[in-house]
Amino acid sequence: QVRLVESGGGSVQPGGSLRLSCAVSGNTYGRFDCLGWFRQAPGKRREGIATIDTDLSFEPRYADSVKGRFTLSKDSAENLFWLQLNNLQPEDTALYYCAASPKSCYSWFLESPGEFDDWGQGTEVTVSS
Numbered sequence: 001q002v003r004l005v006e007s008g009g010g011s012v013q014p015g016g017s018l019r020l021s022c023a024v025s026g027n028t029y030g031r032f033d034c035l036g037w038f039r040q041a042p043g044k045r046r047e048g049i050a051t052i053d054t055d056l057s058f059e060p061r062y063a064d065s066v067k068g069r070f071t072l073s074k075d076s077a078e079n080l081f082w083l084q085l086n087n088l089q090p091e092d093t094a095l096y097y098c099a100a101s102p103k104s105c106y107s108w109f110l111e112s113p114g115e116f117d118d119w120g121q122g123t124e125v126t127v128s129s
Helices: 107-111
Strands: 002-007 010-012 018-026 034-040 047-053 070-074 080-085 094-101 123-127
Touching: 002 094, 018 034, 018 094, 018 123, 034 107, 047 070, 047 107, 080 094
Parallel strands: 010 123
Antiparallel strands: 002 018, 018 080, 034 047, 034 094, 070 080, 094 123
């Protein structure tokens, strides 16, 4: 099983920044080709916000709602990923999850949480004045 642990959430004012991390461990062989970040606000459906191929074969993909503000990257340390959140707005308030898929990232993965087999517990992001 692939284990994912998110950290870095917190409370910020509008316009602020946070950096989330996702540490991946466990039996990743054949089970981890794509990392996705999703978020879910109270009363709303889970929203895909960014994906990245673990071999960095393609550029990360972003949802339109975060494009230009969020940046997904892979650390030089194995299986550690960063999601930089800039210019945060109240509508970004949510529980943020990272997830692992055994498949390479496809363009529709942002709309398909079912393609991801393993999930972390989430880290809370709150944006308010």
